[in-house]
Amino acid sequence: MSGLPPYATTGQRIWYYTFRVICGLIFFFLIAPILVIIPLSFNAEDFFTFTPAMLSLDPDGYSLKHYRDFFTNRDWQQSLWNSVTIAPMATLLSVGFGTLAAIGLSQPHVPFRRAIMAILISPMIVPLIISAAGMFFFYSRVGLQGTYWGVVLAHAALGIPFVIITVTATLVGFDRSLTRASASLGADPVTTFFKVQMPLILPGVISGGLFAFITSFDEVVVVLFVGSAGQKTLPWQMFTGLREQISPTILAVATILVAISIVLLATIEILRRRSERLRGMSPS
Helix, strand or coil: CCCCCCCCCCHHHHHHHHHHHHHHHHHHHHHHHHHHHHHCCCEECCCCCCCCCEEECCHHHHHCCHHHHHCCHHHHHHHHHHHHHHHHHHHHHHHHHHHHHHHHHHHCCCCHHHHHHHHHHHHHHHHHHHHHHHHHHHHHCCCCCCCCHHHHHHHHHHHHHHHHHHHHHHCCCCCCHHHHHHHHHCCHHHHHHHHHHHHHHHHHHHHHHHHHHHHHHHCHHHHHHCCCCCEEEEHHHHHHHHHHHHCCCCCCCHHHHHHHHHHHHHHHHHHHHHHHHCCCCCCC
């Protein structure tokens, strides 16, 4: 009972354990679908249910054929290539614009900072279907509908809020006397940014970039509105597969995406802890 003080009352002890049970149930509710999908992706049959062979742990009930289908099927590989070419470019734009916006809005002399911040992070708040419909009508007028850059810009707009929030959080503990010292030593603003500011806020920038990448790589609603058949991304192909042809290959793709997300989230957590150490907020 290291989390409870020795003088805790009976009610406090009950709430202490009840709270942890509730958190455990919520965690199980969120993680259970993943725990079901992963073993099903190794099903030797073309079913979305556990076969008797799988339940009896018979090796013949498991197979990598759905993964082979993903890596050999032309449609899946084309959609993967589209996602790989769209997501990094959208991430670069999100990181560039989001970092500049966060640094600018962190300056106390900028007027209407809160209003500007609310507008920039609005893609996180506005329902995605509304944003997608708005982009569709706008792109139809400017000629970006169904183009590669149209999808990239749309995904960049969705990723910028994540970069702004993470970089802004990093700038909260930034010592501005460092930039004044750099200026007093004759460094211009660009040199000060790359030599002084960027190394300290880099964990926040990378974290925001990873969030933006995940957002772009997993996004399906916007690309359905602003993309064309030539920009069919991996989530779009999964959506099409569920609607038109039920194939367990979707489970294999979902498992791969889960693994990628876990790696990226672990990287984000490592960067967060590194950022705290750089700002002196964590002793270890």
